[in-house]
Amino acid sequence: MKSREIREAFLRFFEGKGHVRVPSAPVVPQDDPTLYFTNAGMNQFKDVFLGLGRRDYTRAVDTQKVMRVSGKHNDLDEVGYSPWHHTFFEMLGNWSFGDYFKKEAIEWGWELITEHFGLEKERLWATVFVGDDAVEADGEAEAFWYECTDLLPGRVVRLPAKENFWEMGETGPCGPCSEIHYYLGDDLAAQEPRMLIDDTGDLVEIWNLVFIQYNREKNGALQPLPEKHVDTGMGFERMCSLLQGAESSYETDVFQPLIGRIAELTGKEYGGEHRVPMQVIADHVRSLSFTMADGAMPSNEGRGYVLRRILRRAARYARQLDQHDPVIHQLVGTLGETMGHVFPEVTARKDHIAGVIRSEEESFGKTLDRGLDIFARFAAKGQITGTDVFHLYDTYGFPQDLTELMAREQGIPVIDPEGFDHELAAQRDRSRQDTKSLGKVTMSLGAPLLKVGAITKKPASRFVGYDELEIEAQV
Incomplete structure (x- = not known):
């Protein structure tokens, strides 16, 4: 199956179960000061989970743009080396707001991946929360796995909170979760629970079913929510890997157009010593493009500095491909061609995005080579x-x-x-x-400069550069 077919199959499956298809929230949160980036599909529904808001529907399905590069959820160091981790990815999700709960989530999840996606039942495992001092073991979810599906006996493993109690951050909606894992090995008889307990890498997580029923307060206490909800998240790129028989997300039709373009621009072949640099650049241009399309800009603080860090990492990997002139910005058009049908904003703003990336590449390029020389001296x-x-x-x-x-x-x-x-x-x-110590500063001609506090405060201005090429303004 092609990636666009996989995405559409997921969305249509849950539409058939009474879910309303909703658009992705921006990857740059507009109304949540606690987040640099949208790091989970549930961000746009946080008010519903907390009982502070309602929707016109109680069931929803979507594909959410997600960034995980800071805070509790940070995959930056894994990128390029792990076959599955990315700074930016799509999270396919289905939602219940005080409607269905564990039974239906498990039953429908199994139906989709076995009957519609055709994953081998013999390779599937599930995990549930083992329990702790604050929350009891999730025996209910474990029972549903055996009662509502034909998962093989002994294939449900209980794991601690680190793996099976999902939390958005230090505070906020949370609850026990049940993860679905897929065995990657050749010997089906070699599968055993230890592979999940010890995280041996023989299995890959493909879907997380989260049962949101608590709110984590600032003092660490858990308070039951007014209603129980379901929040699931399937890694789109991982599922594409499995259904396309690829060894990693980078070898699917999600990433290959970008990697092919990198190979064309650099004259290098994908593989060997070039594999990691190409994978990192392909990943990073996605995160840069989608965040800038949603209004973020590289800067020296906050989320802007996160973008600058990502861009400079990509620029350094471009050096490993012998690129001394800006090259990353030339990938934005290719990304628009492959993703614009789902997220048109990345196509609509591609010229702006490419221009910003090129400017950043040129700026960092002036000091990159000298810095690499200094690093080599330190490393010696x-x-x-x-x-x-x-x-x-x-x-x-x-x-x-x-x-x-x-x-x-x-x-x-x-x-x-x-x-x-x-x-x-x-x-x-x-x-x-x-x-x-500056006090009253004087210019070379002797004219005193105004202190900052003496400048009359004016209303904040609004950025209109996405829509206008020129405007009149008063300074």
Whole structure:
């Protein structure tokens, strides 16, 4: 099945079960100050789960744009090396708002993956919450797996909260979950519960059925919600891998157009030493494009700095493909061709996105090669210090995690990581002291500059660059 057929089959299946198809929320949250990026499909329904809002429907289905690069859910370090993890991905989900609960979620989930997607029942496993001091074991979900499906005996494994109690963040809606896993090995007889308990990598998670029934408060306490809800999330790219017989998400028709374009632009073949750089660049241009399409911009703080970090990681991997001129921006058009039919915003704003990426590539490219030379000198010592990391950050614009990634690639330890934090704090303190000591600053011609506080406060302006090429404004 092609990726667009897989996506549509999921959506239509649940429409047939009385669900309303709803659009994806922006990957850049518009009304949730606790999040840099939408990190789960449930973000747009958070008010419903908390009993603060309602919808005109009690069942929904969608494909949600998701970013996991910061906070509790952060897959950045896995990208390029793991066959399954991405900074940006689609989360296929079905939802119940005080309507059906565990029984139907499990029954319909099984029906879709075995009867419609044709996954081998002999390779399927399920997990449920083992319980803890605050919440009892989810024996109810375990019973439904055996009563409502023909899952093989002994294929339900109880796991602790880290794996089977889903939480959006430090606070918010949460509850026990039941994950569906698929065995990747050749020997069906070799399957055993230990593979899930020890996370051996023989099985891959394909779908998480979350039973939202609590709210985690700031003090850590769990409070029952007014109603019980279902929130499921299927990794679209992972399912494409299984149904297309691919060894990783990167070898599906979701990523191959991008990787093919990278190979064309660089003159390199996909594979060997070029595999990881190409996979990282393909992943990162997706996250950059979708976040910028939803209004985010690279900057030196907040979510903007997360984007800048991602872009500079991609630029450094482009160097490993011998690219010294901007190249990443040339992938935006290819992404629009493959994803624009689902998310038209990435096509509508492709010129803007490509322009921003090119500008960032050019800016970082001016210091990248020199920074790589300095890193090589530090690495020659056999270790990297926190002070070294800060020097690359402060002088050459290398994000902290990029330097640490490069050190890991060469098997070089980063000692005294606290040194980075110490240097950064000292720099900020110096900056504050300098600001305080400025007082009334004078220009070279002797004219006094106004202090910042003396500037009359004006209403905030609104960015209209997506719709207008020029406007009149008063400064």
